[in-house]
Every structure is written in C-alpha cells, then in structure tokens.
Amino acid sequence: MEYTLTLPENFESMDLASLLENVWLVPRKVRHFLRTRRNVLVNHQVLPFHEQVNAGDIITLTFEDSDYKQPEIALGSSQNVTVLFEDDHLIIVNKPYGMKTHPNTPEENHTLLNHVAAYLEPVDQLPYVVHRLDKDTSGAIVFAKNPFILPILGRMLEAKDITRIYQALVSGNLDEGRFTINKKITTDRHDKRKRIVSTTHGQEAITHVTVEKSENNEAYVLCVLETGRTHQIRVHLESIGHPILGDPLYNPRPQQASRLMLHAKTLQLEHPFTKELITVQAEPGLW
Template sequence: MEFKFVLPEDVNADNLKDLLEFEWLIPRKVRHFLRVRKNVQINDKQAMFHQLVKPGDVISLLFESEDYETPTINLGQENQIDVLWEDEHLIIVNKPFGKKTHPNQPDESDTLLNDLATYLKPKNQLPYVVHRLDKETSGAILFAKNPIVLPILGRMLEKKEIHRVYEAQINGSLPKDTMVINKKIGRDRHDRRKRVVDEKSGKTAITHITTQKKDGHLTWVECWLETGRTHQIRVHLASIGKPILGDPLYHSKPTNASRLMLHAKELSLVHPFTKESLTVKATPFLSE
C-alpha cells in the first residue's frame, strides 16, 4: 500500500517526524517500520525523520501488509451505492433510508458498509466507518478508504471539524423560528433501543434548529449538531413536543409519513491531506 501526498501551503509540521506523528497520527509501531525499512521518501529521495518539510514537498509512504490489520467485510450490493464525492482517501455516499450503516453481527451482508465494500473491491480498497446514521435516516455519510486517514477523521469528528446539516419534517411550528436545544441525553432504562433527556446523568447534547419551510400544518426544519449523541435530533425535537414525522420510536401517534422524515442533507469538512474545503449535498432534500 503506497501513498503520495503533496504537502499543502498550510502544512502544520516542521519536520517529517512531527508530520507523521502529530499531523497524520500514524501509530508508533507503524512509524518504526517506516523508518527501519526506509519506506519514506521526500521528493523521490530517501528521507530521514528529522528532515525538514515544506509546502509542495511530495511525501511517499510505503506500507507493508502487516502494518495495519485488514478488516473482513462481507460483500453486499454495489447498485445500492450513490457516490456524492470520492478520492483515493475519502468517499461520501448518499445513504438510503431503511439501511443500517454497518453490521452488528459477523454474518451480516445487507448494510451500507457491505455494499460499499463491493463497490470498492475493483479498486483494491476497503471502507472504514467514520460516523454513522440511524437505519431510518437517509443522506450524506462519510467513510475512510484506508486506515491511514481513519484516525485523522476521528480526531476531526471529536474536534467538531466535520460539519453535518440535517432536515426534518414536523407537525405544526417551532416555538421560535430559530432556537437551540441544550438538553443532556442518556439511555432509556426501560427500552434499550431508545434515548431520553436525562439532565442528571446524561451527556451534553446541543442542537441548533431553524425553520426552513412551511406548508399548511407541516414544517421542515434544518438542524445542525454541536454534539453527536445517538438519536440526538429525534430526542430533542420530541422533547419540545415536535417529534419527527414517521419516527417509530419517538412519535406516539400514527402519521401518514412512509418513513422517518430525517435526512442528512449536507456534510462539510477540510480535506485532511489536501486542505481543500469540501461541502457535499445529498439531494433530493425532503423539502423538495
């Protein structure tokens, strides 16, 4: 597995060692193998770890098969994959509603991860889960295509550098057209599938909500998250008496919705290697 990276103008490292350790989060064991095997080059010349790096340098890394564990993923259905954006490191796809993000059991093969593994097989690549969407939720979801970029994306997610915007449909109107719900969320002790507002022992959860469109008694709202708790938007909207239409867990009354009316409409981030600003939209939107 060989990769070449052209360092961007705002590279945040002075030397090769810092670049590999702090910027790209390559594990210590793998860095050791790169060094002793002499599997690192700068501008096509053998590199030393103390060597200075600068914008425009081409960094070449050669990884052996034992450097990273290769996951086993059952193959699924390639025709289920709707690619929104892709390069050699990242792929963003439009997840259909009703499909799980990843398997929970080793023998499963009908999840988005299985389908994506089938799509990537001809390219000799594998998908790695960065974040997830609920089975009932559709829209933009990001996967890593190699284990090199995976920990970097995980750090970006923790630092809130991957921005996700959702839209949902509710009955009636919000109390205010623009509002912030700041209520802690914890597990429901009576139903392991569910989450509840739990100000005593729950985890901090902050959701920003804006009215997007109204049509009679229906309202479409746009949501973005400061935190990423399980079922966060669903729980927060239900907590103010505005559960999402079609929600099988948090809407107590039957609705005419054929599905959970929640869609991850937009995903944006700065590419960890190229520093390109990416904003990817998952159309069609529910409001269209």
C-alpha cells in the first residue's frame, strides 16, 4: 500500500516522528518498519524522523502487507451499495433499513460490510468498520478503506468530530424547539437485547433533540448524538415518553409504522488528510 499525502495549508510544523505517531496514529511497530525500510519520503527524499515537516510538504508512505492484519470478509453483492462519498481512504454509503452493518460470523455475507467489500474488491481494497447503525436504522455510515486511516477516524468519532444527524418520527405531540437528553444508559438485565436509562449505572449518553413539527399525535424530530451508545436515540426518546414509531423493542405499539422510523440523514466530517469538509445527505429521508 502506497499513499502520497500533501500536508494542508493550516498544518502546524512538527517533526516527522510526531506526525506519524500523534497525528496519523501509526502504530509503534509499523513506525519502526517504516523507518528501517526507509519507506517514508518527504518531497520524494528520505528524511530522518527527527526532522521537521511543514505545510505543503508531500509525504509518501509505503506499507507492506505484513504491517497490518488484513480482515477476511465474505463478499456480498456490490449492487446493494449506494455510495454517498468516496476517495482513496474512506467511503460513505447509504445503509438500507433491515440490513445489518457487519456480520457476527465469518460465513455471513448479507451485511453491509460484505456488500461494501464486494464493491471494493475490483480495486483490491477492504472496508473497515468505523461505527455502526442498528439493523433497523437506515442512512449514512462511513467505512475506512485502509487500516492506515482507521484509527484516525476512530479518534475523530470519540472526539465528536464526526457529526451525525438523525431523523425520527415519534409517538405523541412535542412542542417545537430544542432540548437535550442527558441520561446514562446500561444493559437491561432482564433482556440483554435492550438498553435502559439509569441514574447511577451505565455509560454517559447525551442526545440533542430538535422538534421540527408535531401533528396527529406524532412528532418529527432531529437528533444529534454527542455520544454513541447502543440504541441511544431509541432509549432516550422512549425514556421521555415519546418512543420511535415502529420500534419493536421500545415502543409498545410498533404496528403504528411498517419499520423503525429512524434514519441517519446527515453525516459531516473534516477529511483527516485533505481537511476538506465532507457533508452527505442520505436520501430519501423519512420526510
């Protein structure tokens, strides 16, 4: 794998070692191999790792196949992939309702990860899971296209540098406006499939909610995740008495809709290498 990257205009000068370790999160063992194999070029020349790199410098990295473990993914069908954005390093696709994000067993080949693997197979690339959507949730989801960018995207997700806006149709009327749900979430000890809110246990979970309109005892809301807990939006909205329509786990009347009415409509991030602001819309939405 060879990657040529130009450091962006707003890049703050630092030594090459710090760039690889702290910015690009290259593992220690891989950094060692890059140095000993002389597989890092700066402006087409080998540069000692203690030397400084600056905005506009061209960095070329050459990784061997043995540097990163390659996952084995059964191939699905590329026809099931709707691409919203793609470059050499990442791909954002529109996940259909009712499709799992990734397989739980090696022989599964009907998940989104399998289908994206089939889509990338002609160019000899593999998808890597950055985050997931529930099987019954549709919308925008990002995959890494190489193990080099994977930890960088993971750090961005933890740092809340990847914005995800969800549409949800919920039971009951809500006054238009904005509010935040800040309730810890833990596993339901009576049903391991479910999550519940807890005042004392569980992980911090924060969801920002905007009510767009409310009619016919239903409310159209937008949710922005500050944290990314399992079933977070579903649990939080149920906890305030407004479960998502069509939710088989958290809505006592799921027959009100033909599917879980939750859709990841917008995904936005700053590309970690080019610093381009990427914004995608997963169409069609719920409204």
